[in-house]
Amino acid sequence: MEKTVIVKVPQNQDEAAIASDIDEMKGLIATAGGEVVDCVIQSRNDISPAYYIGRGKAAEIAEKYGGDVTLLVFDAELKPGQVKNLEDMTGMRVIDRTQLILDIFAARARTAEGKLQVEYAQLNYLLPRLSGSGANFMQQTGGIGARGPGETKLEVDRRRVRYRIQRIKQELESVRDVRSRQRQRRKTIPVPQVAIVGYTNAGKTMLLNYLTKAGMLSEDRLFATLDPKIKRYVLPSGYRILFSDTVGFIKDLPTHLVAAFRATLEEVGEADIVLHLIDIGTDGWESRRDTVNSILKDIGAYEESRILEVFNKSDLISPGRRSILERGGKLLVSAATGEGIPAFLTELDRMVSLGFTAKRVKIKHGQEQYAGVFYEEGIVDKIDYKAGAAYYSVRAMPKTFERFEKLLKQEKQNG
Ligand SMILES: Nc1nc2c(ncn2[C@@H]2O[C@H](COP(=O)(O)OP(=O)(O)OP(=O)(O)O)[C@@H](O)[C@H]2O)c(=O)[nH]1
Ligand SMILES: [Mg+2]
Missing domain, CATH: 1.10.287 (Helix Hairpins)
Known part of the structure; x- marks a missing residue:
């Protein structure tokens, strides 16, 4: 474990915001395999062009931690010259937050x-x-x-x-092309897509594991998931959906990473429902929620009517806070205990159902095979048989009705 010191210059932040930034840095460093020995916080109004922190502070760090600590991680974006100067002064390796995140992604x-x-x-x-x-x-x-x-x-x-x-x-x-072709193919069978998004470590993978018993990697590390996974699921009312789990977001996500992961993130943009999972058990969830929303906006996936906010880790909060949140109409769940999952699924069901239309469809004798589309893609609620025809009460997406009409037309043409 590499002994590490965190260095931070607060940017007009209050105590809580600073603490939450430091916590996040600790999480990132632990994920990267480092051990945080100390945090150095320097309040100053100007950033030193040569050292980022003050020259004196840099010398102090060298003096205090030299020999023992081998890595300095700055909660900032450093200029190449600053890294060089700091390394020369302290004899330690110096990296910034972006580099740290890139290292984690590379290892993952x-x-x-x-x-x-x-x-x-x-x-x-x-x-x-x-x-x-x-x-x-x-x-x-x-x-x-x-x-x-x-x-x-x-x-x-x-x-x-x-x-x-x-x-x-x-x-x-070319990967992007392949992905978009795969998406097009998936779209020919109209099943609503629900993309689970959220800040890293919110519990996205654990929730999906809980629902689908998929046994995917979920752990207390940042960016446990990098590669998107898609899972089929049947909602309590019978609607079939596809869940996708993908890379978690983080504040100040390096822009090159956003660009690199565009193909992955495009999946989110095309989902019918964006399930935004928020970790309510950790302080500062509001600002993490804002971060996720602004990334969703960046990738063109922010549309309020499509977003379902769900608050995870309800097992970690006090009964008092819980009732306040519940009175505020928030959907609380715990992917660890399963608490709140039924109410969440009911709400998801309701949103999914908005994409479906209920109709009574007449199927003549001999055409029964065409009813298959409704079994595959929708829900058949009832069948009434009357004089040579069956009347199916079905719920399906517009695409499914179109497919059904097309099949009937083809039959007419063929014979
Ligand atoms: N107490 C508690 N812990 C949870 C809950 N859900 C997830 N966790 C824990 O939170 C950590 C992160 O869970 P993941 O499922 O890996 O989170 P993720 O959102 O997929 O994270 P990334 O893939 O890194 O973006 C793990 O240690 C889980 O055990 C919950 O409801 N309650
Ligand atoms: Mg995950």
Whole structure:
């Protein structure tokens, strides 16, 4: 376990917000396999261009933790020059929040697609740093005898990185095509898609496991899930749906990661219902909810009527808070104990049912096979038989009725 110190300069934040940021950093570092020894918080109004924190503070850190601590993690986005200066001053490795998140993603990626997505984000993060670090360093040292990579090597590195980025981009494009074809195919059989989204560690995978007994990896680490999974499910009223579980969101999600995961996130944009799972057991859920909503807006998946907010980990809150939340009309569930799940499913059922229309369909004798579409994609509530015909009371999506009409028409044409 790498001994680590967190460094933070609060940005006009209150105590609670600072504490919640530090907690999140601790979670990220634990996930990456580090051990947090201490947190250094420096309040200052201006950011030092050379060291981010003050030069004196940097020297103090070197003095206090030198020898024992090998990694400094800044809850910020650092400039390449700042990293260099801090490393020189402290003798420790220095990384920023973006790099930490990228490292976690890199360690987590399992599928070929996931790995490509992460590499794409990493290289995009690296590119300006390759050029920037040399340029910055030379400015500071007068450009002679810089210890950074020589200009020629730098040029070669940059060209290689750009080339690789281009290649991966093409590969990701083709993955994207495959995905969109798969989606189109899924759409020909109209089953409502419910995308589970939420902040990382909200319990998305655990909820889906609870419902479908899928046995997927759910653990107390950030970004446990990277690759999207789709599971079939039958709601209590009989509606069939497809649940999808996907990568969790986090505040200040590195933009290159958002770009890299676009194919994955597009699935969310096309879902019929977006189930936003919120961890109510951890302080600061309001700001995490805002973060998720703004990412949903970014990826074009924010449409209030399609969003169902569900509050998870209800087993962790006090009865007092619970009743306040319940009076506020919030849907509380626990994926750990199963509490609240029936009420949640009833609400999901109601939202799903809005996409369905009830009709009475006449099926003549000899046409019974066409009723199959309603069994496959909708619900058959009742059948009345009358003089040579059957009247099916069905609920189905418009697409299903269209498919049924088409089948009847085809039969007419064929004979
Ligand atoms: N007490 C309690 N813990 C829960 C509940 N739901 C999930 N957890 C825990 O929360 C942690 C995260 O659960 P996951 O299912 O991996 O969360 P996730 O939203 O899929 O996270 P990512 O895939 O990382 O985005 C695990 O340690 C779960 O055991 C719950 O209802 N109550
Ligand atoms: Mg998960």
